[in-house]
Amino acid sequence: MTFKRITEQDSLHNNLEDKSVRELLIGIHQEDQKVIGAVNLVLPEIEKLIKSVVSQLEKGGRLFYIGAGTSGRLGILDASECPPTFGSDPNQVVGIIAGGKTAVYKAVENAEDNKNQGWDDLKEYGISSKDIVVGIAASGTTPYVIGALKKAQENKIPTGSICCNPNSPLSAVSDLSIEVIVGPEFVTGSSRMKAGTAQKLILNMITTATMIRLGHIRNNKMVDMQMNNKKLKQRAVGILKEHLSISEEEAINLISENKSIRKSIDKYNSNE
Template sequence: MSKPITEQSSKYDNLEKMELLELLSSINAEDKTVPMAIEEALPQIHNFVAAVVNKMQQGGRLFYIGAGTSGRLGVLDASECPPTFGVSDDHIIGLIAGGDVALRKAVENAEDNTEQAWEDLKPFNINKNDVLLGIAASGSTPYVIGGLKKAKEEGLITGGISCNENSLLSQTAEYPMEIVVGPEFVTGSTRMKAGTAQKLVLNMISTSVMIQLGKVKGNKMVDMQLSNKKLVERGTKMIIEALGIEADLAKLLLKKHKSVRTVIDLYKDKMPKSSFE
């Protein structure tokens, strides 16, 4: 039986003998192939996002499950949605095999338990209104496969992101997304191209879902949380651009209403200029 693509030998050898610039250039050359692999999978990604939007419009949630790098990327993407789009932290939820401690340190054998993913999901009262997305570069991680199988039994929509063709994950998920990036620069190190591919696809999924749900206006994050000085300044600039007003007034209105969207909606018809008309 042939090795999965993610485990096949690198196209490069004698890495330890390469000059530094050659190392960096070679890694960069491999990284450039990732967006092209994603482009091939756009129809698959489209179908999954459409299904997620439909469920979330009905009050459902999106869950990510994964192990190692894949799990960390899922948790990262989920954790960035509340500050970026102003949604609660139960809209998109990321879980990693081994629990939160696995975000920093590897947890031995955590990914090999086929029952644990569903146990980890139970406290969230996961139900058929929700969507479960499994993330696994190999497409064979037991933690992920077990979770998807149980989810399907319970009537949930399931998706999968993998980097091998016709993997067990693709066979299990209702909406498989295969991002075939080829052998890694360092053989089997799927934190590299496979991890990059997963990160990009997760960005695409969560961002397009939030846009479809109305969490972006024009091209601005009008619902973002104003949790630090940088974001307050960004919000102020959005209001200046949208309403054509001076910075001091924009800051005053933002301080009063504590929401970029609210300021724009309340004052767009009262100001001489609005880029959101």
């Protein structure tokens, strides 16, 4: 099967500079609507990857996202949101980007072209066969990511991947590949748009479903979330009021005493 660079194909929308703002918005929105359908088509592949992630994390392993540019930033974003949302160990889900921290804010020249650096970056974390590495690259051709996954496979480390071109070189070095085909971008080649949106949706699924399976959610509530601002403290009070059928004053007292939604629930139930 041949490799097609669909992410680089010419936009279906022409003469963008001549369009009004309303016309631009309509065009972008038309393209964005294609993303949901594309993600729907790869749900079986996403499920397989999540099951593997859960299995590795249940063994004490870690999930590593590795990417360059927008893909790398999305991985870092998803990883960074796990501790405050789920109360997970900050080292359990790790995002790595070509070019290091500097690349989070601005492009680092040639960083994604080094096929050896990705593995070197993973080794800094003492990566092992207990872990799992998910490479993210809209094109599916990024040397930094491909090199990292290839070396991971050679070292018996499970691998997954997310890209937006079919039969990509990245998928060839991935045990569990997800190829979400969203079509050409509104602005030709600007894969931060539909491709980035698709990647974000899939990353949300991976960590959310994984953390639910690992027990960080009760019913549909974030019982392990970090209460580090007024809004979240109020949310915690609301969760306790609903879950335990208690007054606001009782909920506030429980949170004040236990500093944790989960501990508050367990403490209340143990006293019943």
